[in-house]
Amino acid sequence: MSKPTTRIAMQAMIGNIKDKIPLDLEEAQMCQGECLGCSKKMLEMLDTEISYWQYSDTEPGLKDLKNLQNISERTYKILKRNRLVP
Template identity: 75%
Template sequence: MSKPDTKTAMQALITHIQQLIPLNLDEAQMCQGECLGCSKKMLEMLDTEISYWQYSADTPGLKDLKHLEKIATRTHKILKRNHLIE
């Protein structure tokens, strides 16, 4: 079994992120009660990165994959901490 190229790996990562993290949360839903990290800013940053890689002609490198994974992981932790996901 051969390893996927980075473009295929990026698309797989994006699909996985979209399944785990709700990118379309309403601002009113995110910004109520005590906030332990800004869910809104993290979701905006993650959405921007995903949009860039979905429509970019650039070929991602391993560093780009790791960067997107890191943003997604941090976003997931903050959303979980703020009780927006389980």
């Protein structure tokens, strides 16, 4: 069995992120009550990164995969802290 290319790995990671992180939250949902980290800014940054890799002709490297993983993990932690994900 051969290893997937980084492009295939990136697309699989993006699919997993979209399954676990609600990228389409309304600002009114995000900005209620006490805020423990800016969910809006993190979601915007994550969405920008995902959009770039979905439509880019550039072959992602391992560093790019790790960067997207880090951004998505930080975003998830902030959303969880703000009770926007289970």
